Amino acid sequence: MRLFKNGRIAREETPDLLDADVLVDGDGMIFRVGPGIVAEEGVETVDCSGCILVPGMFDLHVHAREPGDEDKETIATCAEAARHGGVTGVVLMPDTSPPIDSGNLVKSVQDIVSETSSITMMQSGCLTRGREGKELAGFSGMVARGVPMLTDSGRSVSCANLLRRCMEYAKDFDVLVTSFCDTPSLTRLGVINEGEASYRLGLPGIPAVSQEIAIARDLCLARYTGVRLHVQQVSTRRGLNAIARAKEDGVAVTCEVSPHHLVLNENDVGDYDTSTKLDPPLQPSSDCEALVAGLADGSIDAIATNHSPHTEFEKSAEFASAPPGVAGLETGVLVLHDRFVRNGVFGWDVLIRSYSSRPREIVGLEPVSIREGKRAEFFVFDPEGETTITADYLRTKSPATPFLNQTLAGTIRETVFVLG
Amino acid sequence: MSDQADITTEEILSPEGIERTIVDLAEQVEKVCAEGDCAFVGIFTRGVTLARRVAEVLKGKGIDCPVGTLDISLYRDDFDNHGSDLPSLESSDVPFALDGTRVILFDEVIYTGRTIRAALDGLMDYGRPSTIALAVLVDRGHRQLPIQPDYLGVRVETALNQYVKVRFREDDGKEGVFLVTDNE
Amino acid sequence: MSDLRPRKDLLDIEGLSREEIEHVLDNAAPFKQLFQRSVKKVPTLRGKTVLNLFYEPSTRTSSSFEVAANRMSADVTNFTISASSVVKGESLLDTIETLQAMRSDYIVIRHQAAGVPGIVAKHTRASVINAGDGYHAHPTQALLDLMTFQEVFPDCAGRKIVIVGDILHSRVARSTSTLFHKLGTQVGVMGPSSLVPEGRHPFMKRLHDWNEVFDWKPDAVYMLRVQLERQEGHFFPGIPEYHRIYGMNADRIESMRRLGAYLMHPGPVNRGVEVTDEAMRYEKSLISTQVENGIAVRMAVLHWLKPQTDQN
Numbered sequence: 001m002r003l004f005k006n007g008r009i010a011r012e013e014t015p016d017l018l019d020a021d022v023l024v025d026g027d028g029m030i031f032r033v034g035p036g037i038v039a040e041e042g043v044e045t046v047d048c049s050g051c052i053l054v055p056g057m058f059d060l061h062v063h064a065r066e067p068g069d070e071d072k073e074t075i076a077t078c079a080e081a082a083r084h085g086g087v088t089g090v091v092l093m094p095d096t097s098p099p100i101d102s103g104n105l106v107k108s109v110q111d112i113v114s115e116t117s118s119i120t121m122m123q124s125g126c127l128t129r130g131r132e133g134k135e136l137a138g139f140s141g142m143v144a145r146g147v148p149m150l151t152d153s154g155r156s157v158s159c160a161n162l163l164r165r166c167m168e169y170a171k172d173f174d175v176l177v178t179s180f181c182d183t184p185s186l187t188r189l190g191v192i193n194e195g196e197a198s199y200r201l202g203l204p205g206i207p208a209v210s211q212e213i214a215i216a217r218d219l220c221l222a223r224y225t226g227v228r229l230h231v232q233q234v235s236t237r238r239g240l241n242a243i244a245r246a247k248e249d250g251v252a253v254t255c256e257v258s259p260h261h262l263v264l265n266e267n268d269v270g271d272y273d274t275s276t277k278l279d280p281p282l283q284p285s286s287d288c289e290a291l292v293a294g295l296a297d298g299s300i301d302a303i304a305t306n307h308s309p310h311t312e313f314e315k316s317a318e319f320a321s322a323p324p325g326v327a328g329l330e331t332g333v334l335v336l337h338d339r340f341v342r343n344g345v346f347g348w349d350v351l352i353r354s355y356s357s358r359p360r361e362i363v364g365l366e367p368v369s370i371r372e373g374k375r376a377e378f379f380v381f382d383p384e385g386e387t388t389i390t391a392d393y394l395r396t397k398s399p400a401t402p403f404l405n406q407t408l409a410g411t412i413r414e415t416v417f418v419l420g
Numbered sequence: 421m422s423d424q425a426d427i428t429t430e431e432i433l434s435p436e437g438i439e440r441t442i443v444d445l446a447e448q449v450e451k452v453c454a455e456g457d458c459a460f461v462g463i464f465t466r467g468v469t470l471a472r473r474v475a476e477v478l479k480g481k482g483i484d485c486p487v488g489t490l491d492i493s494l495y496r497d498d499f500d501n502h503g504s505d506l507p508s509l510e511s512s513d514v515p516f517a518l519d520g521t522r523v524i525l526f527d528e529v530i531y532t533g534r535t536i537r538a539a540l541d542g543l544m545d546y547g548r549p550s551t552i553a554l555a556v557l558v559d560r561g562h563r564q565l566p567i568q569p570d571y572l573g574v575r576v577e578t579a580l581n582q583y584v585k586v587r588f589r590e591d592d593g594k595e596g597v598f599l600v601t602d603n604e
Numbered sequence: 605m606s607d608l609r610p611r612k613d614l615l616d617i618e619g620l621s622r623e624e625i626e627h628v629l630d631n632a633a634p635f636k637q638l639f640q641r642s643v644k645k646v647p648t649l650r651g652k653t654v655l656n657l658f659y660e661p662s663t664r665t666s667s668s669f670e671v672a673a674n675r676m677s678a679d680v681t682n683f684t685i686s687a688s689s690v691v692k693g694e695s696l697l698d699t700i701e702t703l704q705a706m707r708s709d710y711i712v713i714r715h716q717a718a719g720v721p722g723i724v725a726k727h728t729r730a731s732v733i734n735a736g737d738g739y740h741a742h743p744t745q746a747l748l749d750l751m752t753f754q755e756v757f758p759d760c761a762g763r764k765i766v767i768v769g770d771i772l773h774s775r776v777a778r779s780t781s782t783l784f785h786k787l788g789t790q791v792g793v794m795g796p797s798s799l800v801p802e803g804r805h806p807f808m809k810r811l812h813d814w815n816e817v818f819d820w821k822p823d824a825v826y827m828l829r830v831q832l833e834r835q836e837g838h839f840f841p842g843i844p845e846y847h848r849i850y851g852m853n854a855d856r857i858e859s860m861r862r863l864g865a866y867l868m869h870p871g872p873v874n875r876g877v878e879v880t881d882e883a884m885r886y887e888k889s890l891i892s893t894q895v896e897n898g899i900a901v902r903m904a905v906l907h908w909l910k911p912q913t914d915q916n
Contacts, residue, residue: 195803197803200805201719203739205803318715320718499648499649508630509631509634541647545641545643
């Protein structure tokens with residue numbers, strides 16, 4: 001048994017923190033929550049003075065690269081990285097080699113997960129066979145295995161008619177359709193947002209309308225078919241506004257944003273730094289402001305890091321050729337605390353709502369909270385500490401992050417979670 | 421005499437002394453120049469002034485010698501040792517045919533001889549003079565190459581911690597030849 | 605007192621101070637002077653190695669650098685790596701390691717990806733000269749353009765130049781406009797909206813057609829090459845239409861003549877696309893001067909940059 005003493009509990013319902021001790025039993029269940037718990041014999045006391053106990057986060061958009069690209073990351077190292085970042089559950093993307101487009105492949109990943117992962121991991125399935133955007137994948141087998149969503153992850157289904165059919169068919173299974181929104185003919189050769197930064201750096205640009213058009217299209221189709229839709233990696237104000245209007249209109253749509261798109265803008269690309277090369281690309285700062293406001297007021301449902309490990313070798317290529325994407329699991333909470341919670345832009349309640357409760361709700365899981373009788377699934381956060389993000393600090397196999405060598409306010413001391 | 425920290429300066433030629441020496445140099449070269457096909461080439465910066473002044477004196481005697489200018493920065497053998505200096509280049513100007521000409525090179529001071537060697541290389545990339553002679557205002561000794569002036573103003577014995585400063589009014593706003601000692 | 609410090613690399617124009625720019629151009633004139641001699645060489649870089657590393661084909665720029673290096677008596681090696689021979693997976697870093705082992709003093713690099721010269725510069729001791737990286741920069745072109753312009757207009761502050769054509773893809777436009785702007789020359793741009801991006805440098809004044817160009821009374825018009833390969837990006841309907849609307853044809857040459865404006869072009873020209881035969885015969889064309897100055901500028905740049913040695 002472990003007694004987490006003198007800490008404060010963060011909750012979704014209110015920004016206020018609750019002074020309370022938490023007693024966790026040997027099976028990882030929360031035995032008691034309350035002030036002034038006395039440690040009996042055999043109970044390890046963990047001094048949480050000054051610290052905050054935060055319900056474990058849930059990341060809807062994670063690439064663990066297994067099977068196929070184990071050089072970059074494995075399910076085991078991904079789980080380690082997640083725990084290290086206060087994340088106790090993730091949805092794995094199906095863009096592996098081979099892509100996860102059948103029940104058997106889902107099962108093979110689930111087997112690896114149960115053998116090697118220390119956190120909850122759900123495997124999503126492809127919308128189209130092989131992620132090629134030509135034919136429907138076999139939904140029933142995947143849904144039978146419990147996939148929480150179907151997505152071609154990183155690719156938009158460019159044929160509108162095919163996407164429509166995917167949605168209609170998915171509706172029968174009541175499975176969530178998740179869209180990565182871009183318009184390939186506009187994205188083409190682009191590697192950065194089309195605007196002043198792309199001109200200054202002489203890089204081919206992707207106009208923001210590429211994502212906005214795809215969002216608009218997918219919203220129309222979702223309205224038309226009645227399917228539940230989740231939009232990945234919203235990056236612009238206009239895209240967000242379209243989603244907010246669709247919600248008002250009764251469309252069953254949710255959306256996510258990555259911490260990177262909240263705190264970085266296109267001018268952070270600087271000297272061709274590939275750790276700022278993302279898909280979708282970083283936008284002007286006015287979009288960041290709109291996204292932060294959207295997160296605070298709930299128009300954005302979820303935070304999802306799009307944790308995308310690539311080897312150092314790959315990220316060392318010139319900007320135009322380097323693959324987009326960076327590791328995000330270990331820096332998400334820290335960056336959000338450093339930039340927003342610490343400064344009062346929004347509180348722990350918003351963070352928990354958007355990175356813990358709502359994401360679980362979206363995939364049909366119960367939210368996690370620190371209450372008697374529930375499984376212990378939280379992390380101990382020291383807001384007065386500091387974390388310097390170095391390759392040594394990071395547990396991911398591929399430590400490419402735009403926050404490398406930055407010191408962020410706060411420390412994640414420990415993630416308390418034992419899988420049932 | 422002026423002192424600055426550990427540096428002492430001594431005048432070795434006054435403005436009048438310079439004028440006398442230049443007249444003397446002009447007399448030395450007069451015979452050759454009078455024979456014709458002669459040209460002066462001054463090495464930037466003060467070698468040019470020296471050449472022009474000598475030419476001026478000869479003109480007074482009815483002898484016309486054209487004056488060209490030569491920047492030898494690109495021919496120096498110490499390109500890597502500039503350190504943090506960024507040398508500025510001048511445009512060389514040799515507005516006469518060199519082939520068959522008797523050239524007299526002018527520089528205000530000769531020391532190791534390396535500058536003159538570079539000047540010889542530079543000059544010969546312009547053409548093929550029939551002869552090249554050397555006229556110098558001050559020879560301060562310490563030669564590192566087998567190069568000697570054919571026409572000399574004054575010889576001054578110097579130590580290695582000394583250097584000769586020539587100042588012309590056209591280039592520096594004042595006149596005089598000074599021996600500077602670095603006592604550090 | 606001068607802040608002029610030796611620089612290892614020349615990667616772009618943005619990082620150059622006015623002092624540095626003036627220093628290089630002041631030194632370029634004496635180099636140009638050398639071309640009139642029968643011996644056009646000087647021994648300054650004798651024993652030094654210059655590596656021309658061209659990932660994109662370019663006979664014009666590579667030969668200009670080669671001539672410049674040869675005239676400095678340097679040993680030149682040309683290395684053209686075509687797209688097909690770059691094996692996927694042979695990374696830039698691998699190539700850089702090879703370059704380091706070759707111990708060149710100078711590397712002149714042209715690459716289709718912006719930022720590559722900077723990466724090479726970071727990882728080698730050699731002085732790296734950017735001969736063009738993607739759409740980003742072409743600093744020696746800008747310097748030779750300014751040198752050419754200043755030979756006619758020593759007072760370039762307050763003068764006007766219009767760049768016509770594919771502003772979007774042109775590293776020449778980016779570097780040359782930045783340099784002219786630094787020296788106080790006003791820069792206008794003209795071309796189809798598909799090729800004149802909204803995100804361009806704010807000082808590039810938008811002119812919409814030839815009438816606006818000539819009403820603005822520029823001192824020089826700088827024609828950009830339009831690449832025929834742009835067709836698949838659907839930037840304009842076709843060459844004949846582009847030529848009709850944007851080309852420097854006989855009528856426009858007449859307007860140039862009346863204004864006394866000079867014609868410039870980075871080369872190579874596409875006759876029948878952005879220029880006509882008449883344009884190429886225009887008496888106030890500076891195009892061949894640009895080529896000559898290119899060699900002088902590149903010699904001055906080789907003279908100015910200092911590779912990293914064990915001492916520094």
